[in-house]
Amino acid sequence: MKSKSILIDYKSHKDLKKLAKEHNRGIGQFTIEMIVYFRKTGTDPQVINGKSATEMIKAIDRRIVSFFKTQEADILYPMQNKIHENGVKTEQLLNQLIVELKRIFSKIKQNN
Numbered sequence: 001m002k003s004k005s006i007l008i009d010y011k012s013h014k015d016l017k018k019l020a021k022e023h024n025r026g027i028g029q030f031t032i033e034m035i036v037y038f039r040k041t042g043t044d045p046q047v048i049n050g051k052s053a054t055e056m057i058k059a060i061d062r063r064i065v066s067f068f069k070t071q072e073a074d075i076l077y078p079m080q081n082k083i084h085e086n087g088v089k090t091e092q093l094l095n096q097l098i099v100e101l102k103r104i105f106s107k108i109k110q111n112n
Contacts, residue, residue, distance in 0.1 A: 003028070 008016070013027075020030035038045060
């Protein structure tokens with residue numbers, strides 16, 4: 001594997017070493033994993049600066065709740081209404097079928 005060096009300030013290097021040690025990894029592997037993490041999550045590291053994990057979780061939670069409410073209103077409620085309407089219609093048709101079958105069986109009995 002080819003490798004490259006990057007220049008970072010002393011404090012950042014010290015922080016990186018500490019973080020990597022806390023997670024039982026070397027700084028190279030830890031840096032690779034950070035890159036993969038930010039790529040996969042789509043998180044912008046600059047947005048994180050100055051925000052606590054709790055604040056970020058609350059923001060994500062609000063977004064998720066908002067997404068679910070939108071899905072509920074746009075998809076689930078209309079689907080539920082359609083299913084209910086179909087159930088009522090099915091019940092009506094089955095009742096009509098039962099009435100018709102009773103009528104047919106009644107005619108068959110009379111003819112025998």
